[in-house]
Amino acid sequence: MTHVESSRLAQIVSPPSAPIRVIPRRRRIGSSDLEVFPLAMSGNVFGWTADDRTTNAILDAYTEQGGNFVDTADSYAAGRSETMIGNWMRSRRNRNDIVVATKVGKSADNPGLRARVLTRAVHASLQRLGTDRIDLLYLHIDDQDVEFEETLLAVDELIRAGKVRYFGGSDHTGNRLIEARIASAQLGVAPMVALQNHYNLVHRTEYEGGLAHVAAQQLLGVMPRFALASGFLTGKYRQKADLARNDRGGEVARLLTRRGLRILAALDSVAAAHEADVASVALAWLLTKPNVVAPVASASGPEQVAALTAAAGLQLTRHQVTDLDRASE
Incomplete structure (x- = not known):
């Protein structure tokens, strides 16, 4: 059974002529017990x-729409993103309702993944977030100057x-994820349960070329970043004159190539339907992909x-997914 099948959604009753909408159920992240809304709100801005x-x-x-998964990093706005999320959770008194993900390894204050630096970075993130635990911690970089064993311990x-x-x-x-899993088993420590990677309709090869297989093998929950390709996949940018509106x-x-415009045309067709x-x-196309x-x-x-x-509530047909796959080849 695929991940999508195991997370089957309950359909909203609608007239036969209406587009299919579903009530999104939360999805489990890999082998963890974290259950999240199928769209994570990024704190990168x-x-x-x-x-x-x-x-x-x-x-x-976001939370009014059922969202409960907030993603940030200690390097976003030099830690300010974490502080703002922490202030919001405190003012709304909703910390226990939110799954908080943050990343360490790229901040100017605590760069890299040496044990003492990583530990210091996590403590700093906890303080900024105003919480006693981080639900999901990402290693923001692959620090090959540090042995995996040191970081994992x-x-x-x-x-x-x-x-x-x-x-x-x-x-x-993929090879480094395999190395990490082997090291975790040898050390008897907690393994990774999640992967955040660059994946969207215009950037497919990195994930589909190998990472997807490793994610399936290791039961990793996948959270694609740059899911809208810096805004390109919103459809707002179709000619050079539109670029002035984007930082x-x-x-x-x-x-803005033939392939890019072909993808937008395919998206237009499905969106109209x-x-x-x-x-x-x-985003719905990503949610049809394994893991x-x-x-x-x-x-x-x-x-x-x-x-x-x-x-999260948009159910694409197999034909529509295939059309998008072909347009983005």
Whole structure:
């Protein structure tokens, strides 16, 4: 049974002519007991382009739609993102309702994954988040200057202390994930349960070329990052004149190719059939893929949240998935 089948959704009763919508059930992350909404709200803009008021409004809109999975990192806005999320949880008194994921390894204060640095980074994140535990900790980098054993033992100590519940990788190749699993077994420590990787309709090879097989073997829950390709898969950028509206215009410009426009055309067709946003369809496509639990996407304002969360209740047909697969080959 596939992950999608095991997470079967209950359908909303609707007229025969209406697009199919489903009530999204939470999905389990790998072998953990963490159950999350099938769309993670990224905190990468919090403290950067989103101030406190906007951040609170985005997170409020997300939880109102049933969301419970917030993703951040100690390097986002130099830790400010974690602080803002922590302030929001404290003001809403909802910490126990939220699955908090953060990453360590890239911050200027605590770079790398040596045991003492990693431990210090986690303690700093806990303080900024205003909580006593991190539900899902990602290793934000693959620090090959440090033996896996040292990093894994440090993470396991944090897990045993209750400061981290589960952990995963974020920048690891399939071979390195295999090395980590072997080392975990030899040491008798907690293994990774999750993987956050670059995966979307325009960037498929890295994951589908090998990581997907390893994720399946190791029962890793997959959380695709850059799920909307810096906004390109929202459909807002179709010509060079549109790039001025994007802070990452250079990244999006590289996608304005025949292939990129072909993908947008396929998304347009499916979106029209479902009376949905293009962004919703791009995220829904990810949710049809094996082991994918929750794509990670960000919103610059609360008005954008509904299109993101709608993906969790959008049921694409096999024919539509195939059309999108072919358009993005």
